[in-house]
Amino acid sequence: MALNVSDYLIFDEESGTYIENPEQVVRDDVEKHHWLNVFRQVLKDWRLYLMLVPMIAVFLLWRYLPMYELLGCFKVTDDVKTVAEQFYSGFSYFKQLLIGGTTLSTEFWRAFRNTFLLSFYGLIFGFPMPIIIALFFNEIRSNIMRSIYQVLTYLPKFMSTVVMTSLITMLVKQGTIISGAGVISQMLEHLGLISSEVANAGLLNNPSFFRAIYQISGIWETAGYDSIVFFAAIIAISPTSYEAAQIDGAGKMAQMKYVVLPSILSTIVIMLITKIGTLLNIGYEKVLLLYKPETYMTADVVSTFSQRYGIAGTMKGLAAAAEMMNNVIGMLLVIGANTIAKKASNVSLY
């Protein structure tokens, strides 16, 4: 086959030079992805593809295979048969959960509302804290002091959920005949914030305290560590910006407003959008370890609802359906947030 130059290069009138023939690009692409060529290339580079195999296998077996089990949502499930052997039951589980004032559907809606509220409050109270802490870190010029603060404030992030919830349980535990209430309950009692009856009854047994405990411990756990991102953005600001502002007579607040905040705004926007994206993906472990039947009213979230009925109980199809609805909405939120973040980061990165 004769090679023809015009197949590869064509003269472009506008720029006055030769450019690649777009048709040839397409032809190349088609040829590259022809199965025989793909096969040859994989064979030539087999080591590279072999490296990929174990990772893909793990993800397939233990991440994607469970998604197949989701078919159980549409089928009659019991413990004897596998998902493949069951009959389809249509959308009966979804109907059962979404409509019809049964206790199950009320409980599901309560769990859904709690999921949303827990993460929404987490966003409102938890999101500004790392930014504030990063601003404070920036004020500390002594490296040693700053390292000490960083070491201490990052620390809770690395404690396990079990350790953290055990600590919380002990610190706000109920008083009994032989022992007093937890030390934090007692402190709050001394400050006059709660009455001694409430303190002695145990804050974790009281549904009206669950959200506060969840949020405060959440801030305690992550605020220091999450400030890393913002602090990195702040120290990237050139010192000349501050000097210029100082010469113009800007005080500390004015510097914050006109130098620091605009510089870290894009980081804040991206982090905020990412946080909104994960609004429904609430960690189940912490709730599971902290909640009790007394506090289901405010504490039960969709994943714990699902755990209670599907893993501890036997209503597997129903429980899977409940969590799937939550996760699908969660995924739509994440994808939406990612799309917006991509656009926003282009706009707000000056």
Added chain:
Amino acid sequence: MKRKLEISELIFKIISYLLLTIFAIMCLYPFIYTISSSISDYDAVTHSEVVLLPKNLQFDAFKAMFNTNGFWNSYTNTLFLTVYGTIWELLLSVLGAYALSKPRLLFRKGFNFFLVFTMWFSAGLVPQYLNYLATQKVFRAIGIVDDKWLVVFAMGMAAMNIILLRNSFEGVPSEIEEAAIVDGATEMQVLTRVYLPMSKSIIATVTLFYAISRWNGYFWARQMITNNNEHPLMVFMRVRLEDYTDPEKIAGWNYNYAPDSLIYSLIVCSVIPILIIYPFIQKYFAKGVNVGGVKE
């Protein structure tokens, strides 16, 4: 004019120090309280006399905890899960991330999406549970009776960590790799001699993330490990917490330490390994947090 500037800056500085100190104390206080309570005696703990420092020292709670059935067992189980789990995850992640970082890899976008999708959508607890049960059956059938191996192999692997590694590998200049290939290096040698040394800090970070999540793992270990002797420390701790806060189970307690002190001593034991390595690895944390790290 200049004076006024200094005052506003000074005030802000003082506020920063003050509030950061308060926050740092808040982060540290629970741990100090835990240590103090674990070594104070029965009366001091039950009458809530311990606020910051230990009172009426005793070390019997620790001794009792060390002698408790299953404590050392659970400790070694946790070490087992952490060491083997981290090695398994790290090996697979490094190999996979290396392949994904190569532009010549076919269907690279597809493979990346395959990973990223698991961060967006998870099937949920019940399907995962059924899946693990099925895996357990298969493992039993091929002779792996110890459920710890199920936890090691089937649980873990975070797409985020693989993406961190991949991004770091992409940053290695291709000239160095080409030079190595000209010198006759094989694919494996390129990875171990060129890429790994050049991404030391990110590998340290990812190892840390994996190891910490293994050390702290609880839920699936409790669900899937049926033999109580194989339970890791976190499960052991949770079971003890449920026992010692149950008024019926601690009725007629006559030791010189409170039941609470046992739990506090257990918390101390589980946290100490992390506290020991923590200062050495703290400098790597910032590497693991990058804005917009998820590229497709």
